[in-house]
Amino acid sequence: MLENNINHERDEEIVKRVKDGDTESFGILIERYEGKIKRYAKKFLSNVEDIADIVQEIFIKAFTNIRGFDTDKKFSSWIYRIAHNELVNVLKRKDKNPLLFFDPDTFFPHPIAKETADKKVRDKEIRKNLDKCLNKLSPKYRETLFLHYIEELDYGEIADIMRIPISTVGVRLKRGKKLLKSICKELSLDY
């Protein structure tokens, strides 16, 4: 019964307990997010050791800074934000075309495309081929597509993680999908 309650407990409620001194509950958050963060890191790093180290570093940073987390906000966005920063730093160190510090797309407004009736079907098709083609995309499109189609985060959450305007998320998804389509065609995959 207790275990069932814990499993259904919101992340933010667990954070509250951790802040109040129940530090062992942080393990529940690690269990919930380790796989996701690892999957996220894998999209940018290939070395298994590097991935394990960075995942560990992300959780250590999350624990160290947990008192700075506002429990009225989503924990998932917060932990992904820490992961984003860590990955940017690692890519900078490795000089692997890191996510840009300044992107002109973040400066000017862009119209957000309206959802169409066949969006769910199209999204399913995109998800099917995403893993095979994603690594061919530049990091800024790769990250946006990954967070939206694999982690199923909405525009607002992605904006909070990457600290970019919501309209820029829409632009990157649109351009990313277009690029993905051409990459998939090159690889002779269905899109």
Place this chain on the structure above:
Amino acid sequence: MTEKINSIKDKIISEIKSGKIKMRPKIYFWVKLVFFIFLVVILFLVSVFLISFILFVLNISGGWFLTKFGWGGIKSLFLSLPWLLILIALIFVFLVEVIISSFGFTYRRPLVYSLAGLLVFAVVCGIIVHKTPFHQNLLLSAEGENLPIFGPFYLNYSRMQFTDTQTGVVSSLSEEIIEIREPNGVLLRISVPGKEFLPADRKIEKGDVIMMLNKKIKKVKEDSPCYMHNQRQVK
């Protein structure tokens, strides 16, 4: 794979238990927030100070008066604008934008909105400060040599010269020659090529403050700060 995941979790939890990894105290985040707010306020105040100072020096040195000469005057004003001060003020506004762009209310919208909003707000605050006697009092202190550090800054900029212009008090005049004394005490003899170069609506008399752009002469309004400032200098 599961073993590896468990080992990461176990390792972190055991390090938390042993005290190797500790939570930062809440005060750390408060201090950080207060520091950010303090930094934003300071940078913003510096930009407002610079904007109001730019408006003040343009007013006191008769810069706005140049627009009365038409396009030639506007060109002279544009060429003589204190571009270095304008650039520094813009840099400070941009620094404020960079700091506040880490907050959701800024980054969720295109940066052009927050930057434009910030710039407009800084200019409005600058105009409000400019309307107060703040800079006038500081200039008076600078002239009385009672303003350390900023004194030379105020004196230099308040006497700024505009491209192709001369300003001074008329000391003597005839049909063809006008003599003016500039704020720095230099006497200038100006030959007037024709009546079309003189103001049609106002007669120039001895003691008037006039501004000349490419030999075209305008009488400065007597209540203008330029007149007051220049007269104080001449006397």
